[in-house]
Amino acid sequence: MPGNDDAQAQRRAEDAALLTRIVARDEAAVEELYARYAGPLYSLAYQVTGAERFAQDVVQETFVAVWRDAVRFDPERGAVGPWLFSLARHKAIDLVRREQNVRKRTADVDLEFEQADDDVDQEAWLRIRRERVRAAIEELTPLQREALELAFFGGLTHVEVAERLGIPLGTAKTRIRSALLRLRDVLGDSLSDAPGGAVLEPGASA
Amino acid sequence: MTRGHRHGGDLAAGAALADLTPRELTRWARRRAACPACRALEAELDGVLAELALAASPRLPPPSVLDGIRAEIRAQAEPSRS
Numbered sequence: 001m002p003g004n005d006d007a008q009a010q011r012r013a014e015d016a017a018l019l020t021r022i023v024a025r026d027e028a029a030v031e032e033l034y035a036r037y038a039g040p041l042y043s044l045a046y047q048v049t050g051a052e053r054f055a056q057d058v059v060q061e062t063f064v065a066v067w068r069d070a071v072r073f074d075p076e077r078g079a080v081g082p083w084l085f086s087l088a089r090h091k092a093i094d095l096v097r098r099e100q101n102v103r104k105r106t107a108d109v110d111l112e113f114e115q116a117d118d119d120v121d122q123e124a125w126l127r128i129r130r131e132r133v134r135a136a137i138e139e140l141t142p143l144q145r146e147a148l149e150l151a152f153f154g155g156l157t158h159v160e161v162a163e164r165l166g167i168p169l170g171t172a173k174t175r176i177r178s179a180l181l182r183l184r185d186v187l188g189d190s191l192s193d194a195p196g197g198a199v200l201e202p203g204a205s206a
Numbered sequence: 207m208t209r210g211h212r213h214g215g216d217l218a219a220g221a222a223l224a225d226l227t228p229r230e231l232t233r234w235a236r237r238r239a240a241c242p243a244c245r246a247l248e249a250e251l252d253g254v255l256a257e258l259a260l261a262a263s264p265r266l267p268p269p270s271v272l273d274g275i276r277a278e279i280r281a282q283a284e285p286s287r288s
């Protein structure tokens with residue numbers, strides 16, 4: 001869908017402009033970036049940590065880190081969105097791994113995806129892309145999906161995924177890898193919002 | 207395009223999920239430095255994970271989170287006051 005790609009490219013350029021302003025110490029730009037991403041980052045952090053106060057800490061730490069480390073963001077390596085999600089996910093996983101009592105590692109990880117209330121889902125791009133990635137997840141085999149969700153949303157290491165599922169480590173790695181590659185293939189062009197890859201690096205081998 | 211990089215696939219997935227041993231990390235750093243296809247794969251998988259994050263059940267943080275961010279940013283801007 002070309003219209004979608006244009007909108008995505010537009011968003012990406014706007015995000016990059018906000019980062020430039022943040023580097024220039026413009027506090028208002030942080031608030032604009034927050035308005036764009038706080039919801040999805042909080043949702044991710046909640047899914048990983050399973051607790052509101054931890055999700056709040058993750059989002060706060062993520063934006064403070066953006067303010068502190070904006071100069072370290074390298075646009076050559078990717079877009080702002082994936083960088084933010086990566087920051088937040090790592091903070092959430094650190095929290096889960098540090099605080100054993102956040103959620104018993106043996107307990108069920110909540111991998112049920114809920115639908116959004118309209119008032120939560122104010123942004124159309126978010127709803128469209130959420131539906132798209134959820135549909136892509138449906139394309140995975142149940143075994144791939146289970147392993148990937150434990151690793152991604154559960155914050156489990158590959159070793160822990162293998163233990164949890166009672167499978168060899170190699171099998172766990174294979175399932176997770178094949179799930180990621182399958183998602184890449186299914187999502188295909190819609191990953192243009194993602195880091196440079198084919199877009200930015202075709203000449204990198206020269 | 208990633209054919210012939212089976213190792214790269216495994217390492218790239220581990221790298222994207224921040225789940226490599228130190229030895230694997232060294233191996234992956236060497237591989238990605240030398241191989242454009244591995245770099246492209248890493249970027250693609252980062253993108254996949256960013257999309258995957260959007261699958262989470264949608265929620266909104268309370269306003270206190272933004273207040274906390276403002277406070278911390280101000281504190282960093284004027285460290286002498288804290």
Ligand SMILES: [Zn+2]
Pocket residue numbers: 211214237241242243244245
């Ligand atoms: Zn390679």
